Amino acid sequence: MDVKEYIASGKLELYVAGELSPEENLEVQHYAIQYPEIRKEIEEIEKAILELTKAASPKMPENGFAKVKAEIDDVIPFTPQASSKGTPWGSYLGWAASVLLAIGLFWMYTENSKLKSEIELTNQEKQSLENILSDTQEEITSKETLLQEIRDRNVAVVALGGQTVSPESYAKAYWNKKENKVIIDAQGLPEPPDGFTYQVWSLKLNPLTPTSIGLLDDFASQDTKLFTLENANESEAFGITLEPEGGSETPTLDQLYTLGAVGS
Incomplete structure (x- = not known):
């Protein structure tokens, strides 16, 4: 062989x-x-x-x-x-x-499959952190923008004091007549009960003529309690009432939480 x-x-x-x-x-x-x-x-x-x-x-x-x-x-x-x-x-x-x-x-x-899974998990965590960072940056930018709007020289500040239904309540209206915009600081209002929302009114005093300018929806989830509303009215006062969800055609006066006159 x-x-x-x-x-x-x-x-x-x-x-x-x-x-x-x-x-x-x-x-x-x-x-x-x-x-x-x-x-x-x-x-x-x-x-x-x-x-x-x-x-x-x-x-x-x-x-x-x-x-x-x-x-x-x-x-x-x-x-x-x-x-x-x-x-x-x-x-x-x-x-x-x-x-x-x-x-x-x-x-x-x-081992290769395990490594791929770990890399994928790390990428997901990285993406999650980037999303959180992006959301935080957007929130900071939004707050800075609101702060600049409140400090604008054209803004009139109207203090809204508590009324009979809630004497301890308070709010502020930052009214920019030039831009027809009002920023409501509702930090001094209690959280509305389920099925109700706050409604903001622009008032003419003589005769008393209320005009709704918007709702403070998602009140509980709004951390800053700052709400921006349109207001093209010649307002002499602002009031906030508690209304059923969706708002009302006219204000419920016995649920008037805050009221304040412009220039007072």
Whole structure:
């Protein structure tokens, strides 16, 4: 037999990978016992695969091969014929190396998937923080804009004092006649009960003529309690009443919470 040609045939690599039939495995084992060159070549192939597996799966426990071999012993009772010249040197090594390589590759796949999940979670957290930062920046910008509007030289400040239904209530109206806009600071009003909302009225005093200029909706969720309303009226006073949700055509006078005259 031409040993070099047999080694170059690729059959030994298939043997180590566990891809040969039982009959072919017996043939390779027989030649390995008979020809030291073939046995050495098999050992070199197996050594190379084990080194590759070790590099690909550094977290594999040192006794991992022994465990795999034990599992294979239970599942694949494959025991080739021994030669009279010695004891079988690697009955299960070809099968075990193949299984061990598969385990190493599976570990790499699992670690890679875990890493991708961690990266995705980090990206989601980063996006969430960016959204929070963006919302915070918008809120700061909005508050700064309102502050500048309140400080405008064209703004008249009208103090609204508490009335009979709620003497402790108070509010302020910042009226910019030039821009036909009123900013209501309702910090001094109690939270309206369910099913009710505050309604703001522009008043002409003689004769008394109320005109609705808007509702203070979403009162509970508005942290600043600053509400911007349109007001193109020649207002002489402002009043705030408690009305059913959706507002009323005319103010409910016994639910007048605050009232204040312009220029008082």
